[in-house]
Amino acid sequence: MFTGIIESIGKIAKMEKRGGDVRLHIATGKLDLSDVTLGDSIAVNGVCLTAVVLPGDGFVADVSNETLSLTRSDLSFLLHEHRLIKSEAEIRVMQRAADISAEAHSRAMRESKPGRYEYHLESAIQHTFAEHGARFPAYNSIVGSGKNACCLHYTENNCKMAEGDLVLIDAGCEYEGYAADITRTFPVAGRFTKEQRAIYDVVLKSQLAAIAATKPGKKWNHPHDVTVKVITQGLVDLGLLSGDVDQLIKDGAYTDFYMHRAGHWLGLDVHDVGEYRIDGKWRPLEPGMVLTIEPGIYVAADNMNVDAKWRGIGVRIEDDVVVTEKGCHVLTANVPKDATEIEALMAAA
Numbered sequence: 001m002f003t004g005i006i007e008s009i010g011k012i013a014k015m016e017k018r019g020g021d022v023r024l025h026i027a028t029g030k031l032d033l034s035d036v037t038l039g040d041s042i043a044v045n046g047v048c049l050t051a052v053v054l055p056g057d058g059f060v061a062d063v064s065n066e067t068l069s070l071t072r073s074d075l076s077f078l079l080h081e082h083r084l085i086k087s088e089a090e091i092r093v094m095q096r097a098a099d100i101s102a103e104a105h106s107r108a109m110r111e112s113k114p115g116r117y118e119y120h121l122e123s124a125i126q127h128t129f130a131e132h133g134a135r136f137p138a139y140n141s142i143v144g145s146g147k148n149a150c151c152l153h154y155t156e157n158n159c160k161m162a163e164g165d166l167v168l169i170d171a172g173c174e175y176e177g178y179a180a181d182i183t184r185t186f187p188v189a190g191r192f193t194k195e196q197r198a199i200y201d202v203v204l205k206s207q208l209a210a211i212a213a214t215k216p217g218k219k220w221n222h223p224h225d226v227t228v229k230v231i232t233q234g235l236v237d238l239g240l241l242s243g244d245v246d247q248l249i250k251d252g253a254y255t256d257f258y259m260h261r262a263g264h265w266l267g268l269d270v271h272d273v274g275e276y277r278i279d280g281k282w283r284p285l286e287p288g289m290v291l292t293i294e295p296g297i298y299v300a301a302d303n304m305n306v307d308a309k310w311r312g313i314g315v316r317i318e319d320d321v322v323v324t325e326k327g328c329h330v331l332t333a334n335v336p337k338d339a340t341e342i343e344a345l346m347a348a349a
């Protein structure tokens with residue numbers, strides 16, 4: 001069993017990826033790694049590496065002509081690739097983080113009413129996290145009612161919530177080091193208006209389509225492209241955009257309403273490490289990757305290009321999914337997102 005600290009591992013001859021394992025082939029004569037066993041940890045310059053290849057399998061490899069110099073960034077890359085593919089044990093912890101966060105969102109829906117402040121809902125969420133042992137949020141919770149929902153990084157959370165407004169909550173706990181990241185948007189008083197419901201249903205349709213499109217082999221940007229298509233079509237159907245859908249997509253017309261990407265890697269960090277492209281091209285999804293799917297539509301309060309009835313409506317719906325062998329599994333399914341289900345939950349509160 002290797003337990004010592006290696007001051008320097010000199011050179012990495014080769015890095016390869018098999019399944020979820022990043023394998024280091026170390027090419028240096030300085031180290032005696034003959035006692036290393038699978039799973040042993042090795043500290044190198046303060047960074048912990050875990051042995052994933054046994055010595056006989058090339059852990060101490062032949063020195064290749066193509067040796068790479070070991071640099072800090074080489075190590076980061078290796079570790080980030082390792083973090084990107086979650087083990088079953090990691091998924092179990094992330095499921096718990098998701099369940100706690102889902103419960104917090106459901107509680108916020110039940111406790112919402114006109115006249116209360118955004119921070120009341122934030123405190124209900126923080127309390128739910130903490131009472132389940134997730135003492136800290138994974139990021140600053142966003143509770144934005146009315147036009148505040150259109151401000152993507154709103155964290156003041158200090159406005160009084162009004163009858164007739166929506167409230168957007170983006171909040172997730174950190175549990176055992178792992179992050180959850182959920183967004184739900186619901187009516188402060190429990191009933192969507194016609195316009196709010198119309199926008200909401202377009203966002204939901206785009207999110208469900210993106211989830212259905214998330215599977216191994218599909219490129220990272222595929223779910224995003226799916227959301228763009230559904231949202232652009234929806235904006236045309238509602239009269240917020242006009243023209244040919246394909247042309248509007250080419251022109252980026254939707255970005256007045258949908259100005260962010262559909263998701264990001266999730267893990268130990270809420271915006272977790274891992275490359276999105278390999279050699280400049282979007283990388284394919286693989287089982288064990290965990291990502292968020294979070295399309296939105298935000299109609300700015302001062303958007304004079306649309307009918308006044310749409311202005312100030314902001315909706316985002318975000319779930320966390322793990323890529324499986326055949327598709328993906330939604331970790332955050334325990335908080336409702338269908339508009340009718342949300343209204344029913346709030347009416348029963």
Ligand SMILES: [Mn+2]
Pocket residue numbers: 181264292294318
């Ligand atoms: Mn997110």
